[in-house]
Amino acid sequence: MRSLIIVCIMALMFFSCGEEQRKKSDSERSAVEESLTAEDTKETSGIILFFGNSLTAGMGLEPDEAFPAIIQNKLDSLNLDYKVINAGLSGETTAGGKNRLSWVLKQDIEVFVLELGANDGLRGIPLEETRANLQEIIDFVRRKNPETKIILTGMQIPPNLGQDYTSGFKKIFPELAEKNDIYLIPFLLEDVAGVPELNQKDGIHPTADGQKILADNVWEVLKQAINQ
Template sequence: MNKLKNYISLFLLSTLCACGSGGNNKTKIDGVEKTKEKSVGTKKNILVFGDSLTAGLGVEQEEAFPDILGNKIDSLQLPYEVINAGLSGETSAAGKARIDWLLKDNVAIFILELGANDGLRGIPVSETRKNLQSIIDQVKAKYPEAKLVIVGMEVPPNMGKTYASDFRMIFPDLAKKNNMALVPFLLDRVGGIPELNQADGIHPTAAGHQILADNVWKVLKDIL
């Protein structure tokens, strides 16, 4: 049943595209959300780099899963600040072009959530894999001590069995190759559940983002 729900969600993701989102107490530069007040003391940056799922399309910025993670980290008094670098509609190619600017600030932990838009556009798996590897290489070259996390995504079965299977393997393969921690599937326990998704049936509600944050936290907590 859970697998069926995931397939339903993945089919709905076929209209995932570029839109904007706002926040109450954040500033945004090139898709990066930061609090207006700088944190006191020295905190290490956790950069969450992704598309509209990371950006929190359709919910308040503080309701998006990166900000939820940040609040949890703050509550545990851990010395980290989460930076939401999600940009709606982002593809792996666009991310490859954007990442260099974001690496101007020190990165202690890098969370990569990209690829869904590639899959929905039918971009060759080899190209997506190459672009994601390039992003990872840029992070590793600039911050060789940074800890890396990759977030898994899938495409709907109507993209073709072979393509869907090859696409799914991008993320565990890159995780293994680059010694990255792997979040198997970001939308686990959210995809295909109406009450956890907005009216478009695509983007998670605030409650859905709570579960997305939990999915990521299960992996992130062992790294912090």
């Protein structure tokens, strides 16, 4: 695991709820809606939905540079008949994600990748509230389709709010994964957080090369889910 300094630098990534993000939220939402209603989505054998924040949305990059798009290219290269939907929304929290599930889950989803929680931690939202929201999202997905495979992406935060909060936050993800018997990506930003050349000029969001590493981190777990 990287040093505490690297994790602290990584934290800046999630303070991106400013005016630029708010302006982009509507376009991101429109892109998701367009993907959900696309004819090729209706005809494909399986849908993989990435449900997250600005990391998933690919903030500051072209849509085809975000890691969900890279995953789609990987699937296509392997002749695997899956359609990837990027349902990332910049600045999203677990509460916000919970409230928009009903319009995102318009079709049966084969794999649901849940990438939320870090914004909660950096805002000091009570740990039990974050945990409960994530659990509600998992429960909602399973009520919609019990056969959907769920992947939870782990995240870490800096110690600004104290060691107890920091360590408690980190534990949420593996504990939920074990409790619900779902897949876990231990740390989505592994090998990217705090590496200057893998982050954009603002020092906040991953570059296109950084997103490629995120895609690798995701693929290590996703390939297990689709091959099960």
